[in-house]
Amino acid sequence: MCVGDSNGEGGVENIRIKTSFLFKANLIGGITLKLLKSYGLTDRYINESSFYEGLRLARVIAQHKGSYKVITVDGEQQAQISGKLRHETTELYKFPAVGDYVMVSYEKIEDTAIIHYILSRKSVFLRTAVGIKKQAQIVASNIDIVFICMSLNSNYNLNRLERYLSIAWDSGATPVIVLTKSDLCENLTQVIREVEQVSFYADIITTSMFEDNIDKFKPYMKEGITAAFIGSSGVGKSTLINQMLGKTMLETKEVGKSDKGKHTTTGREMFPSLLGGVVIDTPGMRELGIQSADLSKSFADIERLAQDCKFNDCSHKNEPGCAIQKALSEGTIDHRRLNSYTKLKNEASYEGLNSKQIENQKIERMFKEFGGMKNARKLVKGRKN
């Protein structure tokens, strides 16, 4: 199909009207959106895209330097950002990233699509860009579930887990703890008990490559879900991702060139899963540094206790009336956990924007661009997914 295909007559305006009409027709039929839905598209973004007359909805599935790969109703396409967007974009985090839903224009599927707008992000994973200025950069966006992988051999480390949990909660995604290589663990029950001490709101699953792990991911993966795997190198992320992509991935033509089936050879960084939903796997996502952290969930115990400290700005060292020191002496919390908390709190005091602030900025901009309060409210209301 060639949505908005032009015979060369009529110019830009004509194409705009046509694409807008056809795009709406697509929504009603719901059929041609199937492809985008296999890449995580939800009603929230279909709704938001309707604010952009004449442009088409797409999702960024890969990024390399200044160029992008997007998925549209027509398939996979190369894309670039528009001159206007480039010109107006001063901060790195305002550039499109893998996982972003974007509004694009193109005449033919062979064309390079032009990215005009980025739709509001419901979660972002940030990293500090290397460069002259310390700037936040988006590694991946719109992730619903992040599987934090830790292997049950020498990689097992509670401090690291707490770090990943804090990053995940801050991003806006929901973390699930995946303890891999359970075949190498002799005291699984005890280890799980330890992990439960720090997991709080996050679920825990255990996997082994010698088992079929698909069922364990079923409660989390379904159409409309975007997931990512983080954790140190070698913990078994690729093994699990391959299991989740299963035949779908192997049957895909692009992989045909390489019999190894290593998905990185496709130049894509997003892959539809067998269970429904899509997996984001970008190199930057795999080993995240801490940019900002939300300790309120990952350290719910400590943050709750701290409310009982006598002084609001208690450093929990030697102030009188410190509830945390009291808990330490009573053995309710341990030194390891308090040290881990203090360390993360110091590291995360980066003065940039956290994910929630970025999102709020976006909404402010939408207020201005789309006729103010009424439309913006409609937009926010429509966001259930």
Ligand code: GDP
């Ligand atoms: P990644 O770097 O996190 O993507 O890790 P990989 O998936 O490439 O796995 C690294 C190594 O660990 C490979 O040699 C895998 O065969 C091995 N591995 C992965 N999962 C398991 C497991 O459940 N048990 C054991 N014993 N080895 C595993």
Ligand code: ZN
């Ligand atoms: Zn205190």
